[in-house]
Amino acid sequence: MQLSKFAVFVDLENCGAKVATLNSILEKVKIRGDILLGKVYGYTDKFDDLKEVLLSNTFTVVPSLRYGISQKNNADIQLVIDALEVAYKNELIDSFCIVSGDSDYTPLVGRLKSMGKFVLGISRSEAASTIFINACNEFQFLESVGKRNVEKPRKQKTNYNNEEMADESELNKLLTTVIEEQTDRDEIYASELKGTLLRLRPDFNEKAYGCATFYKLLMKLSSRFGDLRVHNDNFDVMVGLSNSGENSESIPQLTKDNWKDAFAAQIKAYKDGGFERVNPSILKADILTAYPDFNERAIGFKRFSDVMKQLEKDGLVVVEMDEQNTMLIKLL
Known part of the structure; x- marks a missing residue:
C-alpha cells in the first residue's frame, strides 16, 4: 500500500489551539500517511502550551504579528503562499491537510487539486464554510476528529492491575480507530497496522505490554476487550473489527429516563475540548456512535431538532441559526 506524504498547514485560531485537539488532528493525518512538513500560523504567547507537541512533530511556527484591522488576514495569506511553494517545489508531497474552514482558502484547494494533490x-x-467543505477531496469536522467521549460500558473478564488495564485500553482504542479509518476495507494487514501505530507512537514496543510479538499482543487485546478480530489468511495476519459477543443486553440503550444524562455528558466533552458551538449533526453522530440504536421517537420526540429545543429549555444549549440558515447549538 502506497503511503500518502502529507504537508499540514494549521490555522491555530480556527482550530481552537488546544493540545488535545492538535494531537487529534495529527493522529488523523498519521493514520493516512507520513507528515513530511508541518506549519502552524497565528502563533502567539497565549499558545505556549502547544510547544511540546509542535516540537515533537517538527512543526515550523509562523508567528502572528497584528497591527490594525487591515492586517487581520496576514496569516491566511502567508499560509496560501507557503502551501503553493511546497506544492511546486516538493515533489515528494502528494497530500495536503488544511486545518481551517475559511472560504478564502477555496482557490488554494482548487489549485492544489489541479496539480493532482489530495x-x-x-x-x-461552526467556522466551516460550505464552499470550502465541498472543495476539499475530504473534509472532517474537528468535533469528529477528536476521540469519542461517550463510551459504551464494558464488562471486564478478569481482574487486572488498573494502570496496566488503562494502558492496554488506550492502545485498544487507538488500534480500533485506525481500523475504522480504513473506509474501503473491513480489515487490515497486521504489519500495516503496526506501521501505522509506529507513526502514531514512535516509542511503541510489544514487550512493554508483556508480549514477544505484535501478533501475540493483538490476540491478547482481542481476548481482553473483544473489539479486534485477528485471523490468518494465507499466512498473512489480518486484523478487523469484531461484532461478535455483542447482544441486546450489552449494547447501551437510551431511554426517556437516561437520555438527558448522555447528551449532557457529550456536551460537557465538547466544552472540555474548547468548543463553544457545534453543528447538531455532529452531536447526533457522536450519540449514535455510543448508542447505535438511538432513535428520537424512543425518547419521546419526532425530530432531532425537537431534542435540541428540549435541551435549550433545560439550559444546556442555545439554538442558533447562522447566515446560511443552518442550525448551530451554543454550549452553555
Missing part, C-alpha cells in the same frame, strides 16, 4: 480539510463545524 486535500483534506479539517475545521470546527
Whole structure:
C-alpha cells in the first residue's frame, strides 16, 4: 500500500489551539500517511502550551504579528503562499491537510487539486464554510476528529492491575480507530497496522505490554476487550473489527429516563475540548456512535431538532441559526 506524504498547514485560531485537539488532528493525518512538513500560523504567547507537541512533530511556527484591522488576514495569506511553494517545489508531497474552514482558502484547494494533490480539510463545524467543505477531496469536522467521549460500558473478564488495564485500553482504542479509518476495507494487514501505530507512537514496543510479538499482543487485546478480530489468511495476519459477543443486553440503550444524562455528558466533552458551538449533526453522530440504536421517537420526540429545543429549555444549549440558515447549538 502506497503511503500518502502529507504537508499540514494549521490555522491555530480556527482550530481552537488546544493540545488535545492538535494531537487529534495529527493522529488523523498519521493514520493516512507520513507528515513530511508541518506549519502552524497565528502563533502567539497565549499558545505556549502547544510547544511540546509542535516540537515533537517538527512543526515550523509562523508567528502572528497584528497591527490594525487591515492586517487581520496576514496569516491566511502567508499560509496560501507557503502551501503553493511546497506544492511546486516538493515533489515528494502528494497530500495536503488544511486545518481551517475559511472560504478564502477555496482557490488554494482548487489549485492544489489541479496539480493532482489530495486535500483534506479539517475545521470546527461552526467556522466551516460550505464552499470550502465541498472543495476539499475530504473534509472532517474537528468535533469528529477528536476521540469519542461517550463510551459504551464494558464488562471486564478478569481482574487486572488498573494502570496496566488503562494502558492496554488506550492502545485498544487507538488500534480500533485506525481500523475504522480504513473506509474501503473491513480489515487490515497486521504489519500495516503496526506501521501505522509506529507513526502514531514512535516509542511503541510489544514487550512493554508483556508480549514477544505484535501478533501475540493483538490476540491478547482481542481476548481482553473483544473489539479486534485477528485471523490468518494465507499466512498473512489480518486484523478487523469484531461484532461478535455483542447482544441486546450489552449494547447501551437510551431511554426517556437516561437520555438527558448522555447528551449532557457529550456536551460537557465538547466544552472540555474548547468548543463553544457545534453543528447538531455532529452531536447526533457522536450519540449514535455510543448508542447505535438511538432513535428520537424512543425518547419521546419526532425530530432531532425537537431534542435540541428540549435541551435549550433545560439550559444546556442555545439554538442558533447562522447566515446560511443552518442550525448551530451554543454550549452553555
